[in-house]
Amino acid sequence: MKYDVAIIGSGPAAISAALTLKLHNKSIIWFGSKKLSPKVEKSEKIANYPGVPMVTGPELNRLYREQIEAMGLEITERQVTNIAATKRGFMVLGGSDIYDAKTVLLATGAVSGKGFPNEAELLGHGVSYCATCDGFLYKGKTIAVYCGSKDFEHEVTYLAELADKVYLFTPYDCDLSRENITVNPGKLKAICGEKKANGIELLDGTMLDVDGVFILRPAVAPANLIKGIDLNGADIVVDRNMATNKPGCFAAGDCTGRPYQLTKAVGEGNVAAHSIVAYLAE
């Protein structure tokens, strides 16, 4: 089926948009985590969210989950790694399946920087964001994996079952133990290769030969998610209606820039939802 809208992300901006789009009877495919925003979850006390005085992050996420469930909204726990604009909408790659949608809402959160050097250039050429999609290509080979969060460790395990050798890089203390996994052999500096990734460089200058590189992160940088989207630094450029430069593609929340505040995010999600309703009516 072709959905009215694909929502990417499950933080406050996405939640706000989903509630309003649902009220407008739009068909929604919503990609994210049922646990919702880890950033909200880690907030100790939120003092400036109107209507919910001095709430803790976990409590607010609990309220959000209740509200989502009561509204009959569902989150599909698949990572979106590519969005392609077509003549009549968008093809969204979620996990290893393709979903059709007339419009897209990017609510992917703030992404620090643009990833590793050469990451964007070699994406699809030895660099992959999706273990399920591309893992089989590296059966018996040597790969590097950057795992940005414990949530993706099951994907590392899956890759290690296929590959011969795995260099694993994590920004946290990782206790993953497996014969063919070398955990944090150093700090990953860059991906190497001309037309195809063929190695990695560590911060200390060490070069390691690899056949492929997997980057597993909660949020994919928008520039790598959808080609040709206008950015200002790492921020998606939007107008007052939350429209990006790509017709039918809207953005809301931290991914559009500061202030990184949930109150700002819910407001933008609401505006984006109304703009999407108007766009679909055209």
Add this chain to the structure above:
Amino acid sequence: MKYDVAIIGSGPAAISAALTLKLHNKSIIWFGSKKLSPKVEKSEKIANYPGVPMVTGPELNRLYREQIEAMGLEITERQVTNIAATKRGFMVLGGSDIYDAKTVLLATGAVSGKGFPNEAELLGHGVSYCATCDGFLYKGKTIAVYCGSKDFEHEVTYLAELADKVYLFTPYDCDLSRENITVNPGKLKAICGEKKANGIELLDGTMLDVDGVFILRPAVAPANLIKGIDLNGADIVVDRNMATNKPGCFAAGDCTGRPYQLTKAVGEGNVAAHSIVAYLAE
């Protein structure tokens, strides 16, 4: 004293901004109604405000009031009828007193249209928004009063104590009874006069001679509140930081245009507050 910021309005955008400005230790003079937004109050059920599922308007306003009080914020119940930009900030006329502020946040809500024909042109020339300020000028004279809400009836009574004759126009059933007040002698169509208001025209074509006209409304149209502010129709033009064309003057909520949604309003109030903090730091 000179306040860091004057907030005009007491709906969701103003509340959101006030909470954040208070967290940033800014000194605030906040004009509005302690009862908060009548528009929220009249909402039966709000389904798309993230974090507060299926809330009624009165319940949400109650939550807001608690939060405002807990944060030590106070609302000054004076109507702002004029804001003048000075070299170092703004002079705000609230009731009959003048307040100094470095910045201004307009969160005045949606205003339908631009008022009566000639209202803006003759403001200060026989047309007044402020009974307390200008009432004494009409001692023993004949005046027309447009009273937009029951909340302003005490001002009508005050004017009737001074004036000889009062033509009163209300958009609601008014039971104000006083010898020298003629309640709803017809529907007010326009204010008449070249350089000074000297009459009014009713919808049925009747012309009535008056010495002055008072317009008492909960929200004053932004164009009449602050000279030279950029509008698009009735909406205040703002950029993504909620800045207007007047340096130091920001706007948020329904007064910046659709969607007229409280979730949008709280988001804009949050962004405006952060922009004000940044502006004050310059």
